Amino acid sequence: MSTFLNFWVNGEPIELLVRDDETLLDVLRNRLMLTGTKRGCGEGQCGHCTVILNGKSVNSCLTLALEAQGGQVLTIEGLSEGERLHPIQQAYVEAGAVQCGYCAPGMILSIYSLLQENPCPDEKEIKEGIKGVMCRCTGYYKVIEAVKRVSAVEK
Amino acid sequence: MEAFCFKAVRTVSEAIDLMKGRPPGEVALMAGGTDLLIRERQKLVAFRVLVSLRSIPELSKIRVEGERGMTIGAAATLDEVASHPHVKNRYPILSQAARSVASPQIRHKATIGGNLCLASRCWFYNRSPFWRAEYPRCRKASGGDQCYVLPKSRKGCFALQSGDTVGPLVALQAKVKLVSERGERLLNVEDFFLGDGIEFLDLGPDEMLTEVILPRPPAAGVFVKFRPQNNLDFATFTLSVIPPRNGSGSKIVVGSVASRPLRARKAETLLDQREVGADVIAQQAAEELPLISFVRGSVEFKRRAIEAKLEEILKAFVSPPSRED
């Protein structure tokens, strides 16, 4: 069964014919070639598929594409403005939070979501806020530093 | 391969209509989908029609009914429940439980209705077909005649109730509203759970959970979710404790250790009476619970940990321990 999906991705209107059982993750990666969003586990455990749907971070592997009908999706590609990194990305790079970078898109969008709800999180709140994304390279230390950096700047 | 078709509905009656007269399981209701979609991929469920409840406005409303309590639409997300000011202030154990689930990403989609109805979980059941093939006689997965958790059992399924908000809802004496073409009915959350891992909920195949109804708030209680690591895994157990008011009404509810939330009733009575110490009450509670050994921990480990955590909690509600030795 296929249905037309009309939604916005990174501010652009998109119309696609999608299968009813297709996930948002697959649509983004395979149909729209936005490969910044990654698949790490397919079960909502690793968070590498995180996107912002209607203002809230979600696991796109556990979201059917049709759930985004008429909605707004923000992927990592939509965060930067042309060449200019979003302040979160800038802080992330400067703090040394990038190692292999596979979790970076999911992590950065998680941070984006966290700071929307809580612009000045303390360390515990930061940890709770990023726990939905699994990182194996950094031990999270420099990720937390990046969040502190960007939330201090925003202050 | 024909998968399923997706139907977004705008009203509860549209959803009910779609379920009417269909063979059980052919139509599935989805609010957050964070568990349903995984089970579908693991081929634990197969449905032809997926009804998306996200577009039913009244289903996610959270309404404060003054001092009489509040109603929470079944499709309110765990994040919405956790951060609602009235829930945080007057039903803090529910707010804490909702907040303790998984990750922000999951909580932005998963709903309180979904958490209540969360399919009972088992180490041998919640797997893809490749792994389940090793357990072909599982009663829950393949209608077989064996249980791999309790091989000596002659019947029954011991899959665990796993939604974290269940314990607090029982402790808060919440009710659920169930709707079908035959009308509405209200059930205590405690009675919603039937205690079997397979026939898990008192929810008909054509019924839909629409609302969670909370009575007047009781005394603020304590919620603890115990898990080996602080991260995403399901709880080894949850504890929801409400202290007594005027010598009655205590609740000690243990979640995720059985197919239904368990109340330690004898311990509750002791807590009501406030004549013995926290240690005695905690011990009573740990001993009266029918626990089973499971991959997450043996019975002995769970009893010890439950007792230890309960004692910690109860210290705030009763006088110092009665043990003198």
Added chain:
Amino acid sequence: MSAYRVVGHPLPQIDARERALGAAQFVSDLKLPRMLFGRVLRSPHPHARILRIDTSKAKALVGVKAVVTAEDTPKIPFGPRTEDWTILAGDKVRFVGDEVAAVAAVDEETAEEALELIQVEYEELPAVFDPLEAMRPEAPLIHDKPKNIVSEFHLTRGDVEEAFKESDFVHSASYFTSQVYQAYLEPMACVTDIDPTGKLTFYLATQIPSMTRLTYAKALNLPLEKIRVVVPYYGGAFGAKMETNLHLIAAILSQKTGRPVRMVNPRQEDFMAGNPRVPMYIDLRIGVKKDGTLMGKEVHVIGAAGGRAVYSMVIVATACYRVDSLYRFQNLKTKGLTVYTNTVPTSCFRGFGNAQMTFALESSMDMIAEAIGMDPAELRIRNGVRTGDVSIHGWKIGSSGLAECIDKATEASHWKEKRAEKRFPRGIGLACCNHVSGNRAFAREFDGGAGLVRIGREGKVLVYHGESDMGQGQKTVFAQIVAEELGVPLDWVEVAWVDTEVSPFGMGSFATRGTVFGGNGVKAAAAEARRQILELAAEMLEANPVDLEIKEGMIFVKGAPEKSLPFKRAAEEGLYRRGGAPIVGTGFWVPDTVLPDPVTKYGNISPAYPFACHIAEVEVDTETGQVNLLNYVAAHDVGRAINPQTTEGQIHGGVAQGIGWALMENMITEKGRILNPNFRDYVVPGPLDLPPIKSILVEPIDPNGPFGAKGIGEPALNPVPAAVANAIYHAIGVRITELPITPEKILKALKARKR
């Protein structure tokens, strides 16, 4: 502050932007025209004969372009070190997850559906899962060998029995280190492509591009020039991404279909059929004098190889004798066995056997310190190797910062005060480690590193190397070294993807060799490029090349800075003067290492030896057995930190992984089948599980490393489990010698102690 302009400065990775933008193309992101999607059919049995495979229904499914079995492969036995691999299982399957057949289809879903249509008839065989069982004479044989032994390692030095006689105390203990999953974030993946002449291009997440090519040429029965390996961005490895059948299966599917094929392991399959850490049984006996002098050590190691040998025997060998060059051992008797089991093939994971043995040795050192009444830190310092030592196996310790690491770590953690207090259930524990920066014994062919540095007409510098950046920051370190050597700003330097068509042959990134070997290789290449551009500049400036310097992209005459020339101008002019030829410097570095004697194992195997000292502080909940990590200090001898930021990042990640191994990660298996093949039930540390950490960099400046650098990758993890175990012992008097240290084990041990 650094003595250098670029080297020694904390800098973000040079491609951090691309990764943070989500623009970096990882292997599993690559899409080629007409690309197909492959999936593997895996054995559900740990040990079985394959009687019949019927692929007809799968082949008939619309969208399926190829279904292959062993019949479609050259059936040449091969392997990275042994010859017990086949691309697809022939007569037998030897572990749950063994590759039986594969499918290429137009999309992933069709490929998955096709798998279900392949019918395989098995005859189950008795299976064996534990190496101790597999060693028994009556155990079912897994390969065509009279015993399930992959290899044996023996080493004797001096006289251990004499040494024990002379000891005041002989300690003995037994350990078990668990099989754990690297949990790199991007599952194993590859894209293969084939051209009309049959030449295969592999886009691989691989730590060893050049060596992989050798193994695959043999497996596919192709001449080497028909195989090209390209390494895009990839999501981590930690040792796991070496040779794997997944790549070869994709190649076979490309051969069959004439089309590119992408294969990515679904996570559950990656758990099941990856290459987790070699589980080991370790028995130790150590004799010591009252004054703390270590007299002798006897070691027995038994490691499980799994259903086929990847690098497990090298890992067991490493476990057997690498620690002998941490302390000044004089008498040794060592035996190691690597044993086939009907379980997933085990292989490299950060630490490579040294991690397993370090847990055992450092736990034992603590017990010894207690037995003789000595401070554990003091015991290490007393016995630790020092700069200038030649160890018992002939390892030349060019620099040792071990003592300084211990001093700094104990100071930063308030060791003395905290050890003296009895603050049950809080405790503090220490562990040290040594490691190598590259291991000559790993490959017979050669030891060394090489580079190629190209200066373009705009002055842009492009660096080619043969190692692998799995996220640890290899490219950045190479760029820094080249920028420093050439005297140009860092952002003028780019590092190319490794492509075996152009890149030098590199052994690859393992054995913590990348910085030293690859670094020295690109440094030599940069020096040669520098020589060439200075020769040109000298002509242009009418000066002597010897009198020229390059700073911040300006070439000038020493002492006469007004006689100068922009680097970019020299590069451009060079092009015009030389018929368009760019400046290309190639260079290489061969260390002073030797292939150890096969019998005596004697010989200096590495140019630089890193050391570390970790201190963990814990509080144990004696009611629930949970361990709360309060603080962690990690002091590392890194020679010189080329990039303190990336070095610290490695320490952070290594400690986190080590904590996971110590306390929470466990591949739970039953009859050879992993029961927790997902991140819900196989729990890796999250941000709330990890303690505050202080990392300390100790820089003795090694004589052999580039700018004095040594490696960091594996030492970052090695000491962690022992530091935690020792802290738990100090906290509650309970000694756990088996990983992981779970709450249940702690409670059981506490209960046993009470009785």
